[in-house]
Amino acid sequence: MTGSGTRVIGDAVETFSRGEVLFLPPNMPHGWYFADFDHDREGKIENITIIFPESVLESFGASFPETLGCISAIRQYKDAVSFEGETLRRVQELMTGMVAQNGVGRLSSFLQLMSVIGSSSEARVIGSRYRKDKVAAKMQEVSRFMMNNFQREVSLDEVARYVGMNKSAFCSFFKREQGKTFFSALNEYRIDCSCLMLRQTELSVADVCFAVGFNDIPHYNRTFMKRKGMSPKNYRARYREVISEAV
Secondary structure, eight states, X not given: OBOOEEEEETTEEEEEOTTOOEEOOTXXXXXXXXXXXXXXXXXXXXXXXXXXXXXXXXXXXXXXXXXXXXXXXXXXOOSEEEEXXXXXXXXXXXXXXXXTOOHHXXXXXXXXXXXXXXXXXXXXEEEOOOOSSHHHHHHHHHHHHHHHHTXXXXXXXXXXXXXXXXXXXXXXXXXXXXXXXXXXXXHHHHHHHHHHHHHHOOOOHHXXXXXXXXXXXXXXXXXXXXXXXXXXXXXHHHHHHHHHHHO
């Protein structure tokens, strides 16, 4: 798959990279915001989506009693998850293989896919259903503001106005809900976005720094080191080393 950027799933906002495999339970709000710098030679992105309608699960359970165990396990997922390790590798293999298969081949792969997902212990929660209250709605507004404006300098007055609060009330509200200041959260998000650019582009560290909203390279380096435990340069080198070893 091609494409990276930021995803919003339920109550969580995270960056994502190519190759991820996610499972979303029914009625989980979600959205993907793709970065402009990551696409194929024709400027396109690519993903594969497989839908598990309840009617299909019921039909499989009735027709193939052997699948009842994995179907029950799949129904137990209440949060959105990202698969890792061997599960990730196996699901990637099955899903990409289904693209070129005929109907019978896809049926076989789909049965295997249900078995792999239903028996996996390599799933990380990446989003839960948000609370349906005013607090949740405000936090979603803050997340939208952050995603749309992280590339530039912003002020507390600006984001407070965006969510309909005064600056003092907004600072208290955000610290209470997130356990950190707005600018701490914003800089963490900027660093995560810069990690995508370091992995997926050839831009210099300085260019990445300015592209994600930092206006001071030493400050960017210090913030990166604090969040990732290494410098941006070493992060890029480490990623390329891992990719080289995996090839």
